[in-house]
Structure formats: structure tokens, C-alpha cells
Amino acid sequence: MTQISKRNLLKSVAWSTLAATAVLVGCSKKEEAAPVAAAPATAPEPAASAAPPKAEPLKIAFAYVGPVGDGGWTFAHDNGRKAVEAEFGDKVVTSYVEKVPEAADAERVFRDMIGQGNKLIFGTTFGYMEPMLKAAADAPKDVKFEHATGYKTAENMRTYDSRTYEGAYMAGVIAGGMTKTNTLGVVGSIPIPEVIRNINSFTLGAQSVNPKIKTKVVWVNEWFNPPKETEAAQSLLNGGADVLFQNTDSSAVLQTAAKANKFAFGWDSDMTAYAPEAHLASAIINWGPYYIKATKDALDGTWTGGTSSWWGVKEGAIDIVSISDKVPADLKEKVEKVKAGLKDGSFQIWKGPLMGQDGKPVLKDGEVADDKFLGGIKFYVKGVEGKVPGG
Known part of the structure; x- marks a missing residue:
């Protein structure tokens, strides 16, 4: 073979090699330009809604x-x-x-x-x-x-x-019908308008069934002192009172009445259990x-x-409960009528004509006391004996 022929043969092989390489490169670039599509991403799970924090009590x-x-x-x-x-x-x-x-x-x-x-x-x-x-x-x-x-x-x-005076009035209705001596006794705590108003209301309730009623008062100047309450109760019994009432916090007055075979009331809570035989009723507060x-x-x-x-009674805050079987039916009926009247507003405890202890009118005929009047009571009504301390 001549040299020219060898050169032509080598040249032909070279071109063939270059062409093959170009094809391979071209294929490679085409593959890179069209990569395999990635798998679709999974959608994130919705976050669980957090429970609201519990409110502090x-x-x-x-x-x-x-x-x-x-x-x-x-x-x-x-x-x-x-x-x-x-x-x-x-x-x-x-x-x-x-x-x-x-x-x-x-x-x-x-x-x-x-x-x-x-x-x-x-x-x-x-x-x-x-x-x-x-x-x-x-x-x-x-x-x-x-x-x-x-x-x-x-x-x-x-x-x-x-309105504790509403309970005091209903207790007074019972007391006025149960007394034999026409003398009631009250153990007073502290002589503020609230307590004076209760003493007066108790007396007015008693007088509504027995106009002859007189009320004696002994002050202990404390809310809770059973020995003093006992002493005051005994003093009232010695003074002729046969039905006792109190504006103090213990059951001492009721228990003292029981020992003397007299009657008394529970106050603020049902005190029947302390002296069932002496207990006429309890004027209670429901707070x-x-x-x-x-x-x-x-x-x-x-x-x-x-x-x-x-x-008061209207709102369910005041009531008289556990009325004794010793109380006659007509007195119980009278108490129920008063309670119903207080509940629907048809009955007013503090309504004129009403006289003070000195016989002078404190409320004119038909006049009804408003809350301002009731909140400032510093006098006794007619029938209450003694003087208001500091008055």
C-alpha cells in the first residue's frame, strides 16, 4: 500500500472516530437537558389545632x-x-x-x-x-x-x-301571738341602724297581732359572745319577758330560754337543733x-x-323556717300572708301612720319608708322600752 493510501486510511478512521464521539456527546447533552421529573412532593399534614389554655380559676x-x-x-x-x-x-x-x-x-x-x-x-x-x-x-x-x-x-x-328586718317582723308576728306576759325581750348586739331597725320591726310584727306588746332590750355590744348573750337573755327573763329574740350570732339566747321553759327564735340560720322545745321559728338569711x-x-x-x-324575701335572701307545731294555725297563716306580700311587693312593713317611742309620728298615714329612711333609723318605735345607746 502506498503512503498516500495509508494517510487516506488514517484520515478516514479519524473522521469516523470524531463522528461517533459527536453522536455520543450529542446524546449526553440531550439527556442532561431533559432530566427525569422529580416525584411530586407530599402535601404537609395540617397542623393539629392547639387546645386553648384552660383559664385559671x-x-x-x-x-x-x-x-x-x-x-x-x-x-x-x-x-x-x-x-x-x-x-x-x-x-x-x-x-x-x-x-x-x-x-x-x-x-x-x-x-x-x-x-x-x-x-x-x-x-x-x-x-x-x-x-x-x-x-x-x-x-x-x-x-x-x-x-x-x-x-x-x-x-x-x-x-x-x-333585709333582715323582714325576718324580724315575721318572727314578731309569732311572738305577739305566743306571749302570755305581753312582754318580749331582745338581746341586741351593736346599736347601729341595722340592729335598731330589726328590734323595731320585731316589735311592729308583734303589735300587728297584739297591740299590748312591750319590748325590753339588753345590749351586749358584741356580735358573738355566748356568755354575754346568756347573761343578757337571763336578765330579760328575770324582767318578765317570756319570748326572746336576738340580733346576736350564737344560739345562747335560745338555749337560755329553753332552760327557763320559755320560747325564743333562731337568727340568721336554722337553730332548731339547739333547743327544739323552746324554738318557735328561725329567721334565716340565704347569702x-x-x-x-x-x-x-x-x-x-x-x-x-x-x-x-x-x-330580701323577694330575692330569696330572707325567710322564716321551721315554725314550731306549738304555733297556732292562724298565726302560721298570718306569717304566710306577710311573706307572700313581701315577695310580690303588696305588703310594706314600714308604712304610716307610725309613731316613735315619744309618740310623735315618724311616718305619716300612707307614707312608705324608702331605703334611705330605713338605713338611718336611730330611734325606737312606740312600745320599745329604754333608750337607744348614744341616741
Whole structure:
């Protein structure tokens, strides 16, 4: 083979190799330009909705002037506290401090309640008014205060009361029909309008069935002091009273009457069990309805300060219960009529003509006392003996 032929052969092989390489390169580029489609991504699972955090329970505290076992005033308030627990369950946490004196020490108790995280605080006696006002003035804005039987309010403090004079009047109706001596006796606690109003109302109820009634009063100047209450009750019995009534917190008056084979009433709570033979009836307070409403207001965000509430038979706060079988049917019927009239507003206890102890009119014929009048009573009505302390 000639050299030219060899060169032509090599040239032909070279071109063939280049052509093959070009084809391979071309195929390679085509594959890179059209990569295999990626598998579609899986859609993310929707996030589970987080449960809303459980609201913290409302912390509620009660300050009591007496022991919860007094069988009367404080016992009734504590029943109201228990009614709140039963109504709201784990939405609330309640606590109480008993035997809190009506003095400067009450302010320390209220401040301690604030420090423990309580947002609704109840003070359950008249003498807590000033200490509570002082504590409320410095309290965080979300702390709410409720004061029983007082008359001063603030932006974060309101008052509440029960028309105890309605229960006193109904007890008086029974007393007026049961006395043999026409002399009734009352053991008074502290001579504030609330207590004087109850003594007068008791007397008016008795006079509605027996105009000859006279009422004697002995003051002990304390809410809860069984020995003093016993001594006062005995003094009234010695003075000729054969039916006793009280505006104190223990069952001592009823028990003293029992020992003398006389009659008496329970006050604030049903005291039948303390002396069944002497017990004529109990004028009770049911704080549950108001405490439930106040708690609901706080939970709902509708609570407002600077207001006052005064509830009675109409609202289910006052009643007379456990009337003795010794009480004649006509007296029971009279009490039921009074109760029905108080409930529907057709009967007014404080309606003229009404005379004061001095014989001068305090309400003209047909005139009905308003709450301002009732809240400022510092006089005895005709038929009550003695003088109002400090009057």
C-alpha cells in the first residue's frame, strides 16, 4: 500500500472516530437537558389545632367576724360560700379566715388576701368597712371587694345586705301571738341602724297581732359572745319577758330560754337543733343567691363597683323556717300572708301612720319608708322600752 493510501486510511478512521464521539456527546447533552421529573412532593399534614389554655380559676376569699360553727351569722355566710363552690365547680377556688376582729387587724387580713392572689374578696360584717376601703385603695385594679351591711363604696368596692328586718317582723308576728306576759325581750348586739331597725320591726310584727306588746332590750355590744348573750337573755327573763329574740350570732339566747321553759327564735340560720322545745321559728338569711350573682359578675366581666344591693324575701335572701307545731294555725297563716306580700311587693312593713317611742309620728298615714329612711333609723318605735345607746 502506498503512503498516500495509508494517510487516506488514517484520515478516514479519524473522521469516523470524531463522528461517533459527536453522536455520543450529542446524546449526553440531550439527556442532561431533559432530566427525569422529580416525584411530586407530599402535601404537609395540617397542623393539629392547639387546645386553648384552660383559664385559671377565680380565687375568692371571705373574711368572717365569728367562727364558722357559730350556728348563726357566720355559719350562714359560709353556707353561701359553699353554694358558690357547688355552682361553679373548678372555675373558682374559695377560702376564708374566721374570727377576724372589726379593727385595724382586718386591714392586714384583706391585704394578705390580695397578696395570695384573690380577685374577689368579701368582708362579712359592718365593722370591716373602713379597713376594706383602705385595702381597696391600694389594691391592683383587677381585685374586687364586696362589703356586707356597710354604706361606703369605691370604684373597686361595692356593698350588699339582706333585709333582715323582714325576718324580724315575721318572727314578731309569732311572738305577739305566743306571749302570755305581753312582754318580749331582745338581746341586741351593736346599736347601729341595722340592729335598731330589726328590734323595731320585731316589735311592729308583734303589735300587728297584739297591740299590748312591750319590748325590753339588753345590749351586749358584741356580735358573738355566748356568755354575754346568756347573761343578757337571763336578765330579760328575770324582767318578765317570756319570748326572746336576738340580733346576736350564737344560739345562747335560745338555749337560755329553753332552760327557763320559755320560747325564743333562731337568727340568721336554722337553730332548731339547739333547743327544739323552746324554738318557735328561725329567721334565716340565704347569702347563696347574692354570692352566686357576684361571682358570675366577676367571671363574666360584668362586675361594677360603687353600687349597693339590698335583698330580701323577694330575692330569696330572707325567710322564716321551721315554725314550731306549738304555733297556732292562724298565726302560721298570718306569717304566710306577710311573706307572700313581701315577695310580690303588696305588703310594706314600714308604712304610716307610725309613731316613735315619744309618740310623735315618724311616718305619716300612707307614707312608705324608702331605703334611705330605713338605713338611718336611730330611734325606737312606740312600745320599745329604754333608750337607744348614744341616741
